[in-house]
Amino acid sequence: MTEASPAVRTTVRHGAFSLVVVSNRLPVDHETAADGSDNWRTSPGGLVTALEPLMRSSDGAWVGWPGVADRDFEPFEYDGISILPVRLSKQDLERYYEGFSNDTLWPLYHDVIAPPSYHREWWESYVAVNRRFAEAAASAAATGATVWVQDYQLQLVPRMLRDARPDLVIGFFNHIPFPPYGIYSQLPWRKQIIDGLLGADLIGFQRVADAGNFTRAVRRLQGFPTRGSAIDVTDSNGNSRRVIAKHFPISIDSAGFEEIAKRPEVQERARQIREDLGNPKTVMLGVDRLDYTKGIGHRIKAYGELLQEGRLDVEDVILVQVASPSRERVAAYMTLRDEIELAVGRLNGDYSTISHMAISYHHQGYPREEMVALYLAADVMLVTALRDGMNLVAKEYCAVRFDADGVLVLSEFAGASDELRQAIRINPHDIDGLKDAIMLAVEMPKRERTRRMRALRRKVFDNDVSAWSATFLDTLTGGAAVQAGVPENLVSGLRELAAEETLLVALDFDGVLAPLVDKPEDARAVDGVREAVGRLVESPGVRVAFVSGRALESLRHVADPEAGVLLAGSHGIEVQLDTPEIQLDLLPAELEQLETLTRVLDRISGPVEGIWIERKPAGLALHTRLATVQEGQAALREARDQVGEILPELTIREGKNVLEFSVRSSTKGDALTRLREHTGAGAVFYSGDDVTDEDAFSVLVDGDLGLKVGPGASLAGYRVRSPEEVSQVLGLLADFRGAALARHDDETISGQ
Numbered sequence: 001m002t003e004a005s006p007a008v009r010t011t012v013r014h015g016a017f018s019l020v021v022v023s024n025r026l027p028v029d030h031e032t033a034a035d036g037s038d039n040w041r042t043s044p045g046g047l048v049t050a051l052e053p054l055m056r057s058s059d060g061a062w063v064g065w066p067g068v069a070d071r072d073f074e075p076f077e078y079d080g081i082s083i084l085p086v087r088l089s090k091q092d093l094e095r096y097y098e099g100f101s102n103d104t105l106w107p108l109y110h111d112v113i114a115p116p117s118y119h120r121e122w123w124e125s126y127v128a129v130n131r132r133f134a135e136a137a138a139s140a141a142a143t144g145a146t147v148w149v150q151d152y153q154l155q156l157v158p159r160m161l162r163d164a165r166p167d168l169v170i171g172f173f174n175h176i177p178f179p180p181y182g183i184y185s186q187l188p189w190r191k192q193i194i195d196g197l198l199g200a201d202l203i204g205f206q207r208v209a210d211a212g213n214f215t216r217a218v219r220r221l222q223g224f225p226t227r228g229s230a231i232d233v234t235d236s237n238g239n240s241r242r243v244i245a246k247h248f249p250i251s252i253d254s255a256g257f258e259e260i261a262k263r264p265e266v267q268e269r270a271r272q273i274r275e276d277l278g279n280p281k282t283v284m285l286g287v288d289r290l291d292y293t294k295g296i297g298h299r300i301k302a303y304g305e306l307l308q309e310g311r312l313d314v315e316d317v318i319l320v321q322v323a324s325p326s327r328e329r330v331a332a333y334m335t336l337r338d339e340i341e342l343a344v345g346r347l348n349g350d351y352s353t354i355s356h357m358a359i360s361y362h363h364q365g366y367p368r369e370e371m372v373a374l375y376l377a378a379d380v381m382l383v384t385a386l387r388d389g390m391n392l393v394a395k396e397y398c399a400v401r402f403d404a405d406g407v408l409v410l411s412e413f414a415g416a417s418d419e420l421r422q423a424i425r426i427n428p429h430d431i432d433g434l435k436d437a438i439m440l441a442v443e444m445p446k447r448e449r450t451r452r453m454r455a456l457r458r459k460v461f462d463n464d465v466s467a468w469s470a471t472f473l474d475t476l477t478g479g480a481a482v483q484a485g486v487p488e489n490l491v492s493g494l495r496e497l498a499a500e501e502t503l504l505v506a507l508d509f510d511g512v513l514a515p516l517v518d519k520p521e522d523a524r525a526v527d528g529v530r531e532a533v534g535r536l537v538e539s540p541g542v543r544v545a546f547v548s549g550r551a552l553e554s555l556r557h558v559a560d561p562e563a564g565v566l567l568a569g570s571h572g573i574e575v576q577l578d579t580p581e582i583q584l585d586l587l588p589a590e591l592e593q594l595e596t597l598t599r600v601l602d603r604i605s606g607p608v609e610g611i612w613i614e615r616k617p618a619g620l621a622l623h624t625r626l627a628t629v630q631e632g633q634a635a636l637r638e639a640r641d642q643v644g645e646i647l648p649e650l651t652i653r654e655g656k657n658v659l660e661f662s663v664r665s666s667t668k669g670d671a672l673t674r675l676r677e678h679t680g681a682g683a684v685f686y687s688g689d690d691v692t693d694e695d696a697f698s699v700l701v702d703g704d705l706g707l708k709v710g711p712g713a714s715l716a717g718y719r720v721r722s723p724e725e726v727s728q729v730l731g732l733l734a735d736f737r738g739a740a741l742a743r744h745d746d747e748t749i750s751g752q
């Protein structure tokens with residue numbers, strides 16, 4: 001345990017809720033009614049919308065601050081959700097919230113666009129408030145419950161919760177970026193924060209790059225081994241756990257936004273807005289919290305230069321900028337407001353005419369309907385963030401545009417740019433580039449606008465906020481109830497995969513192609529597998545491989561593979577690629593280690609009755625079960641000590657009356673990487689059922705497809721229930737492959 005995470009309480013009475021969400025702010029706002037009584041109003045955010053149905057059906061509770069300082073509120077129920085308010089004092093707000101969260105972490109995590117302030121009393125308050133949230137969550141959660149902690153204000157909560165309640169399943173999602181190590185390492189409490197986060201089972205980030213920055217910080221600061229998204233953490237009690245750090249790009253309630261946009265009164269309002277603006281040719285729009293990360297100044301600068309150079313004319317164009325008030329008590333935000341308003345005033349002074357404004361600027365918040373009307377009224381949406389976790393505004397603009405019109409200009413420094421590839425993507429620091437992008441947007445022909453907007457909308461509707469939360473929770477809890485059959489999204493995933501030019505289909509055997517049986521030698525693939533694998537092997541551009549923890553000989557025996565199937569046994573230590581021989585290319589140093597190991601173990605086992613050595617492909621196992629207990633234990637101890645001293649780098653696995661030493665440690669991830677290299681495949685399909693398969697899932701990249709069989713936390717993107725479904729999946733893949741090749745042939749012929 002570190003200084004940052006003192007235990008919450010050693011004995012915590014378990015609560016009643018099986019799902020607990022913890023966030024700085026509750027999803028409801030407090031109001032005092034005219035008669036002085038307490039009133040609550042939903043503060044509509046994407047997160048509540050996404051979690052509401054789930055929270056209702058699974059007896060959920062929400063822990064957070066109700067937005068009023070120095071007041072205690074009793075827990076209450078609001079719209080089917082139990083609300084558990086946490087008290088914050090005025091001083092907590094100054095130090096934990098405005099101070100450490102918004103003036104230390106926020107600028108630090110956003111690439112130090114503004115200088116972060118480091119104050120020890122802010123940190124102390126952050127620790128104390130995090131502890132209060134952790135205590136509230138710990139006493140609300142039922143035994144084995146799932147707790148989902150949100151955002152940078154509460155990064156110490158996962159560790160505090162785990163220490164108090166090891167029975168819980170804990171997830172964390174970071175809504176803002178996680179910075180590169182060179183920046184993160186400034187933080188005086190960098191180790192404590194990493195330790196705090198590693199209390200979770202799953203840590204979600206917006207972008208691949210954020211998750212990468214985090215795992216690099218873990219390696220540098222804690223030295224825990226990481227492989228892809230998997231981090232093997234050793235807790236202070238010596239127990240090791242696997243933590244997954246992965247990207248889960250957040251989204252919006254796309255259908256909800258579209259529904260508002262389709263309301264006649266909202267469309268009427270959009271028309272009215274354009275008319276009130278003087279019906280210009282082009283309405284450009286910016287919608288942001290007034291924050292220095294959003295690049296509002298860069299946008300105004302670019303726009304001003306375009307007006308100055310005459311590339312845009314104030315008679316034809318207007319920029320509507322909504323800058324909603326934010327963090328007004330933090331000094332950097334006060335300065336920013338002055339700067340932005342000075343720039344707006346200058347620009348209007350220089351370019352507005354009596355009848356035409358250059359910028360229509362609004363330091364106000366609006367109801368959601370008004371925001372939607374603004375999106376509908378805007379020909380060009382400008383998102384020029386210098387750094388942004390995701391940027392929901394960009395996604396909202398696309399969801400609203402059911403007319404498939406409108407152009408999105410989007411900063412590559414916003415998380416949304418990873419998904420919204422058909423936007424005009426810009427680097428906001430490059431003012432000339434930004435100006436060209438604005439002109440491209442203003443002048444874009446209708447056909448091109450429609451083509452791009454259709455593609456953008458597909459993205460936003462395919463991954464909406466409920467898909468986001470379902471994917472996160474499914475990865476966290478392992479999809480406890482896996483449905484029978486092949487899910488629809490997997491069918492489309494397979495269809496896309498089948499269209500790849502070259503493909504590697506890599507399959508674990510036990511539990512994936514064959515049901516698990518008592519006697520390993522009796523395992524056999526289920527009906528349909530052989531036929532489907534046969535069709536895949538025959539298909540041009542497709543290679544099939546079996547990847548197993550079994551020794552290769554045993555795999556070959558039970559799987560009886562078709563000619564052309566590649567094999568990896570013993571977690572990849574033995575492979576059989578395109579030659580009949582089994583390859584086990586030990587390096588000279590490893591061969592030497594094996595010799596030394598054999599000498600040491602021979603010496604120990606030689607004189608003792610009932611102790612023998614089993615030779616493995618890249619190691620030896622010392623068995624003692626036929627010796628007396630004392631002699632057996634003495635031999636195991638001696639082997640451990642001597643090998644540990646002479647060959648400390650060997651991997652040791654302990655079983656009942658057996659100690660196994662390997663000179664090469666390999667995982668199914670290594671095996672898959674080797675197979676990918678060997679086949680040169682452009683995309684990979686991997687299916688597995690066991691924890692050891694997670695190593696393989698962790699080396700999958702964009703465009704690959706991972707299929708987990710059965711329940712249990714997984715990095716795989718898709719899941720089915722049993723080998724019967726895997727057999728169907730392989731059949732479908734073979735069908736789609738056939739169809740894709742036929743299509744390709746037709747195109748080639750008609751193109752000739």
Ligand code: GDG
Pocket residue numbers: 175176250287288289322324364365366367368371388389390391392393394396
């Ligand atoms: C953080 C991360 C990440 C704004 N003004 C009004 C209004 N809004 C709404 C927008 C949008 C939301 O506020 C802003 O969301 P963003 O994603 O753009 O930015 P942050 O507030 O900085 O959010 C960000 C997000 O968390 C989620 O993970 O995407 O990167 O910084 O929904 O529509 N809504 C209304 N009136 C306004 O005046 N009704």
